[in-house]
Amino acid sequence: MTVRVLKEEASRGDQYKILLEDWIPKDASIVIGMQGTYIYCSASIAHVHHKLEDEIHPKSVAWQVLKKREKTEILSDGTIFGTPYYAMGYPIRIEQQEAALVIVFPPSYVPKRQEQYRFLTGKQDDCWIPVPIEQVTHIESLQKRTWFYANNEQFKTNVTLKELQLKLPDYFIRIHRSYIINIYFLQRISKDLTSNFVVELKNGALLPVSQSYINQLRKVLEF
Missing domain, CATH: 3.30.450.20 (PAS domain)
Structure with missing residues (x-):
């Protein structure tokens, strides 16, 4: 032009x-x-x-x-x-x-959430199991599939992290392009040897926090 x-x-x-x-x-x-x-x-x-x-x-x-x-x-x-x-x-x-x-919109902006999930239905082997949403500790995107964890068990779901983010209760927060956590299962936040933030859940899971999401995590948890 x-x-x-x-x-x-x-x-x-x-x-x-x-x-x-x-x-x-x-x-x-x-x-x-x-x-x-x-x-x-x-x-x-x-x-x-x-x-x-x-x-x-x-x-x-x-x-x-x-x-x-x-x-x-x-x-x-x-x-x-x-x-x-x-x-x-x-x-x-x-x-x-x-x-x-x-x-x-700025990274801190979260669009209006849709009607919230009360449970997630996950697949194990050839069975589909509804799990109350408050029991879900975290959700993971791995190898183009979505998995969620509850009661120390792993479940597969067809819903993507992007879709889940709009319908999960506000006590779920995204910490990484591959992870969403339930903050009620958060044990502690620390730094690894390279000074990157890591969250530890009450079930022992250690998950990285990416730089893209650390400010939102700080805002929610006020640290």
């Missing part, structure tokens, strides 16, 4: 930003994608990965909006940019061309 066109799109993006500031967090980012690249970017400190004229990632919400032409929401586990985030995208038109307006 020419410098003139980019300036025009920047002006239009700033207008969207002013309109949206009343209902989005101050540290959210606003980006506009069109023709495979980002043509406007007002990024917060938490989202420095979004840059003007970057190519749109095939797994991003902007890509999905341009493909489906409908409002799209994504709760990312950090696979795309290394930092978890929640984003909402809307289809718009700019000079008769399809575009995507995306709001990227």
